[in-house]
Each structure stands twice: as C-alpha cells, then as structure tokens.
Amino acid sequence: MSSSGSFTNGVSTNGSSGASSTPDDEKQRALEERGELPSHIACIMDGNGRWAQRREKARFMGHHEGVTSVREVTEACAEIGVEYLTLYTFSTENWERPDAEVDALMELLIHTVQEEKETLMENDIRLRTIGDLSELPPACQKALKQTKADTADNDRMSLTLALSYSGRSELVQAMQALAQKVQQGNLQPEDIDDSVIEAQLDTAGMPDPDLLIRTGGEYRLSNFLLWQCAYTELFITEQYWPEFRRDQLYEAIRSFQDRDRRYGRVAQAAYEEASNDV
Numbered sequence: 001m002s003s004s005g006s007f008t009n010g011v012s013t014n015g016s017s018g019a020s021s022t023p024d025d026e027k028q029r030a031l032e033e034r035g036e037l038p039s040h041i042a043c044i045m046d047g048n049g050r051w052a053q054r055r056e057k058a059r060f061m062g063h064h065e066g067v068t069s070v071r072e073v074t075e076a077c078a079e080i081g082v083e084y085l086t087l088y089t090f091s092t093e094n095w096e097r098p099d100a101e102v103d104a105l106m107e108l109l110i111h112t113v114q115e116e117k118e119t120l121m122e123n124d125i126r127l128r129t130i131g132d133l134s135e136l137p138p139a140c141q142k143a144l145k146q147t148k149a150d151t152a153d154n155d156r157m158s159l160t161l162a163l164s165y166s167g168r169s170e171l172v173q174a175m176q177a178l179a180q181k182v183q184q185g186n187l188q189p190e191d192i193d194d195s196v197i198e199a200q201l202d203t204a205g206m207p208d209p210d211l212l213i214r215t216g217g218e219y220r221l222s223n224f225l226l227w228q229c230a231y232t233e234l235f236i237t238e239q240y241w242p243e244f245r246r247d248q249l250y251e252a253i254r255s256f257q258d259r260d261r262r263y264g265r266v267a268q269a270a271y272e273e274a275s276n277d278v
Contacts, residue, residue, distance in 0.1 A: 024246060028080050031250055035257035038210035040084035041077060042232070044224055045070070046216030047240030060104045065242035067112055072245045078123055078157045080253075084206055085159050086130075088224045092166040095135070106137050109163075113143045117150060124156035130202035131165030158206070165202075167226035174200035203228055211256045213249075215241040233259050 021029075031037070045066060052062030070087065077085045090105065113127075120127055127148050133141055144163075177200050181187035187196075198204060208228045212221075217238040221229060235252040237244070 024076075027247075027250055028076070031080060031253055031257075034254065037081055037253065038233075038256055039082065040086070040207050040209045040211075041082055042086040042088070042209040042212045042225055042229070043073065044088045044212070044214040044216075044222060045241040045244075046214060046218060046222075048242060050216065051240035051242045059101060060108075062240075062242055063105060063108060067108065069241055069244050070112075071116075073249050074125070074159055075123075076246045076249050078125055083157055084209075085157060086203075086206075086209065086225070087159070087161055088165070088222070089161045090131075090163045090165070091223060092132070092135075092164055092169065093223065095164070106140050110139055110143045113140075113147050117147045120147070120151050120154065120159070124154045125151065126154040126156075126158045127151045128158055128160040129163055130160055130170075131163040132169070133163060135164040160203075160206070162224065165224070167221070167223045170202050171227060197227070201227060208232060211235060211252065213237070213244075213252050215239055215244050231261070231263055233261065 048062035048066040049059040050062070051065065052059050055061075074085060089109070094105075095102065127144075129144055129148065133144065136144075144161075174197055178187065178192060178196065182189055203225070208230070209225060209232045212225075212229055212232045213235045215237055217236065219236055225232075233256050235255050237248065237252070239248060
C-alpha cells in the first residue's frame, strides 16, 4: 500500500457504484465469469532489491516501489472478491540483512500502515498479522496494533502481513503447545489431528491458501506457510515484485482457474475413461 495513493474503487465491482465501467472492470468481469476465484491468495514478494539494482538504484528504492504493487494487488483482490490475502512481508531470516536496510524497511512499514489506515477503512478491509511481532521495533508494534484494532470489524477482505515470520518456528511453537497440553492431561495424543494442529497455528481461523504467487523466479517456499500450503497451487513468475501489478495478478488467477485440483484423487473423467478401457 502506498502513502501516495489509495484504492481507486470504494465499492466492489459487483456492487452498483453508478460509475461507467473501465477496461480493468471488464478484465475483472471476464475473470469472474471464466471460473472459480481463489478464496485465499498468498504472495512471496521477492525481487525488490534486484529490481532496484538492475536500474542502478539503491535497494531501498525497490522496497518503496514494491509498496505500490502491494496497493494494486490488495485493491484488485478486494474488488474481485478474494476473501484473504496474505503477504510475506518480513521473514525471520530478513533480520540478517544489513542494519541500514532493516531500519529502512521498518520505517517504511510504519509509514505505510499509518498512511493507509483510512484506505483500509474505506474499503472495508481488515488488517491482520502473523509472526513474532515482539521482535519488531516498538513504533512498528504500536502502529500495527492501532491499525488492527481500528479495522477489526471490517469484513470485505482480510489482509494479513507475515512479519518476523517463520513457518518452521510456527510449527515448533504449535507442537510445544500441544505437548504441554498432553503433559497437563488436557489432551490425549490420539486426539491430535489436522484440526487440532491448525488451531495452534498463527493462521487459526483462516482457510489454507488456494494460490501462492512467488515473484522473482525462485522455486522454493522460503519457510512460508509450510503447513498451510500442502495443497496450494503455485504460480512462479520471473517478474520482480515491483513489476507485479493488476494484469500480472489476473494472469496468475487465470493459471489457477486452469488447474485441476484433485487433492490426490483421480479426476472423474480420467477414472471413467480408464474403466471403459477394461
């Protein structure tokens, strides 16, 4: 989300705003008519630094430009009816970056969260976070806490920022919590199933991502939503995050719509064809 801009449409394109349709409205309508839309999209926003370096700019300029992509993707997701958008904003490994870059990222986070609060309210978007927020500077924690509280009743879409987040740490903490319950006699080991584990995760109450988008061309999860992405469809693009805007999002969703999500099962048409060959 950018401090210099706001979401352009205050209501969903499905609603009646009285405004004439735009080319983007037509693209969204075509997407909705084309097939099922993902309920939950997750993004690994990679390539900000490389985008800047290729343009002989400071790495921080890539992060700043990436904020505009966050705004456009968030806006478009809300408009087409995506219910959950989760952004890998800052990993636990990112703390190993140079102090100057980390400090600049924290300042950018504070500025963006504060400046875009009104935008989130106008568009009925709730802000959530996952990860170890205690590792963030106090000013970041304060800004996030305030904006989350102010947007808590919004229900058009949930925007979740993964901050100081580690998928492995999330699982370790969940297992520790369950082990403690077993030790205290409040839980039997045989009663532990998927739902019990999911209730201990940072994402408790959220559906698993339907689509994971990764920019920057790398083919890995990078410690992001390891449990939750077991059956998530992956879309990898060579484009860097600052280049990923509305049209690129729509391309990713079209790719998702073309997938045959079987969850380990055989497609009915293939099963019937095989049966007829017997």
